[in-house]
Amino acid sequence: MKPIVQCVPNFSEGRDRERIETIIEPLREQKGFTLVSYEPDPDYNRTVVTLIGDPEAMQKPLLKFVDRAVELIDMNQHKGEHPRMGAVDVMPFIPIRDIDMDACVELAHDMASRIADQFALPVFTYGEAARENKRKRLPNIRKGEFEGMHEKIQEEGWHPDYGQPSLHRTAGATAVGARLPLIAYNIDLKTEDMDIAKRLARAIRGSSGGFRHIQAGPVYLEERGHAQVTMNILNYQKNPIYRILETVRMEAARYGVEAPTSEVVGLLPREAVDRSLAYYYERDNRTWTADVPLEKTVEAARETLGFRDFDASKIIEYHIEEG
Amino acid sequence: MKPIVQCVPNFSEGRDRERIETIIEPLREQKGFTLVSYEPDPDYNRTVVTLIGDPEAMQKPLLKFVDRAVELIDMNQHKGEHPRMGAVDVMPFIPIRDIDMDACVELAHDMASRIADQFALPVFTYGEAARENKRKRLPNIRKGEFEGMHEKIQEEGWHPDYGQPSLHRTAGATAVGARLPLIAYNIDLKTEDMDIAKRLARAIRGSSGGFRHIQAGPVYLEERGHAQVTMNILNYQKNPIYRILETVRMEAARYGVEAPTSEVVGLLPREAVDRSLAYYYERDNRTWTADVPLEKTVEAARETLGFRDFDASKIIEYHIEEG
Numbered sequence: 354m355k356p357i358v359q360c361v362p363n364f365s366e367g368r369d370r371e372r373i374e375t376i377i378e379p380l381r382e383q384k385g386f387t388l389v390s391y392e393p394d395p396d397y398n399r400t401v402v403t404l405i406g407d408p409e410a411m412q413k414p415l416l417k418f419v420d421r422a423v424e425l426i427d428m429n430q431h432k433g434e435h436p437r438m439g440a441v442d443v444m445p446f447i448p449i450r451d452i453d454m455d456a457c458v459e460l461a462h463d464m465a466s467r468i469a470d471q472f473a474l475p476v477f478t479y480g481e482a483a484r485e486n487k488r489k490r491l492p493n494i495r496k497g498e499f500e501g502m503h504e505k506i507q508e509e510g511w512h513p514d515y516g517q518p519s520l521h522r523t524a525g526a527t528a529v530g531a532r533l534p535l536i537a538y539n540i541d542l543k544t545e546d547m548d549i550a551k552r553l554a555r556a557i558r559g560s561s562g563g564f565r566h567i568q569a570g571p572v573y574l575e576e577r578g579h580a581q582v583t584m585n586i587l588n589y590q591k592n593p594i595y596r597i598l599e600t601v602r603m604e605a606a607r608y609g610v611e612a613p614t615s616e617v618v619g620l621l622p623r624e625a626v627d628r629s630l631a632y633y634y635e636r637d638n639r640t641w642t643a644d645v646p647l648e649k650t651v652e653a654a655r656e657t658l659g660f661r662d663f664d665a666s667k668i669i670e671y672h673i674e675e676g
Numbered sequence: 677m678k679p680i681v682q683c684v685p686n687f688s689e690g691r692d693r694e695r696i697e698t699i700i701e702p703l704r705e706q707k708g709f710t711l712v713s714y715e716p717d718p719d720y721n722r723t724v725v726t727l728i729g730d731p732e733a734m735q736k737p738l739l740k741f742v743d744r745a746v747e748l749i750d751m752n753q754h755k756g757e758h759p760r761m762g763a764v765d766v767m768p769f770i771p772i773r774d775i776d777m778d779a780c781v782e783l784a785h786d787m788a789s790r791i792a793d794q795f796a797l798p799v800f801t802y803g804e805a806a807r808e809n810k811r812k813r814l815p816n817i818r819k820g821e822f823e824g825m826h827e828k829i830q831e832e833g834w835h836p837d838y839g840q841p842s843l844h845r846t847a848g849a850t851a852v853g854a855r856l857p858l859i860a861y862n863i864d865l866k867t868e869d870m871d872i873a874k875r876l877a878r879a880i881r882g883s884s885g886g887f888r889h890i891q892a893g894p895v896y897l898e899e900r901g902h903a904q905v906t907m908n909i910l911n912y913q914k915n916p917i918y919r920i921l922e923t924v925r926m927e928a929a930r931y932g933v934e935a936p937t938s939e940v941v942g943l944l945p946r947e948a949v950d951r952s953l954a955y956y957y958e959r960d961n962r963t964w965t966a967d968v969p970l971e972k973t974v975e976a977a978r979e980t981l982g983f984r985d986f987d988a989s990k991i992i993e994y995h996i997e998e999g
Contacts, residue, residue, distance in 0.1 A: 556919065559888065561914060562887065562888040562889055562911060562914030562915055563887060563888070564885065564886060564887065565882065565885045565886070565888065566885055588885060591884060591885030592885055596879065596923075596926075596927070599923075599926045600919075600922075600923055600926070603919075603922045603923070603926065604919070606959045607954075607955050607958040607959045608958070609961070631930075632930050635930040635931070636929045636930045638932070
């Protein structure tokens, strides 16, 4: 079987629809991989692209995509809420099937070197592909952003891993990396009280002593009129979804607040759902069998985890073309 | 009000009752502090002493206690299961009331310097009193134990903080430190299955991705005939007891295992109990008032946390003489 990766490049344009389409175009309807989604965010002025499939098939289209982003985006004109340092800001490779992390690290270095060569762009490698500890976390690399990187990249400790130690005049710098799939997950709270959401986030997130692989904060959903604990699950094997959800439910009980529903933003691996279903089924003296049609898994996740706005297309495996 | 600390010196004799009594004797019936307990462990061949009270009043008696331990214990003859490097192996100071951590760090350095001077003992400062990160954790310092310390202490990176870089011929070396009160806490499982205890420990402990301030493992209680999750809670403010207990109960539910009771080994601060009582009371739409007779607190802890073999003397504040 061919290896399957997820690749999630982010580029610094989230407003000009025509320009976004032009940049995306080389990734459409290619053999061997699927353009699952691209989600422009006008406030961030940034678009997140999700590809799934054979990494070899992705290589040339990705380079064309970079080519267009470099041509069409001028970082000197760019404004947006999200921290950023380049036209193609970041490009992570994520192992999904029949490929391990080491191979994804290799993919990242290969891509980083090609991008640096072809576009005279300085490229940092991050995540599991980082060569130094301080380059593991993207925020460390990106600190200073495009405006501050002109100086930072000239410091010896911040020379790029590929390319020259000076920013591309209009396209800035790029980070290419490898990491585990992360799950963007939000738990709905039946309350408008942001103070409660704050306390719940603090109880579960690693930085305040909670679960190590959880980054979490409170957020208020204007349209829906309730608070939420919003989080990234950085390792769903060690911090499975059900454990986080049930801990939040347990904590929320002291405030008389229920947390009946939750939502996944973007995609998640089927295994992450199966792990949690196994918990609920075992708790109720049933047995969860992972080997069922995807639609059954989706239904069970809605019931037990309270996933709302959830369908099969949220699961990574749905997008893998067989054969 | 005078400051109150807890001091928990450990010395390397846990078998010879007469010798233990002689070493302990200077700590008995002193003004300003209480000898709460001393618990010899024959397997460990080690005794844990607990003092509570005014640190100034403790100073001279503690030095007499060290004097006797140095005189009576020969580490060249010592055998026991617990890692150790000296006759007085470790002496932590723990802030309880009207004293902060900084002041406890000062106490530790003052004591370390006196011990080194009076007994020609090399002394390391650890925990919050450590001068370097690698000396924070006791196991790092103690690695190699008495037998290996002869060489280790001569290495530049492992010179002691006080005294000469060579072991005392018979009394080895000592570590004096400052730390938060830690709670030794065990959750009873209604099962004999150690594999379940192992999984539950893994779900909650920091080293496998669980709560940051929890060290936990599985243990089988021969006499009682059931498994337990045994743990240290290193920070009960960030990882309160109820949260750990309820997470274990939630996880155990998938194995059909109940965890109705739990136990505290040694002492715990009243605040740690109050924090958890507040959770259960709020959850049940009641309000916990901390300002009640200690006996009420004890009763409520038995009910909600399932504390067994628990009475007021387990609470640090019980041992503080007022006035």
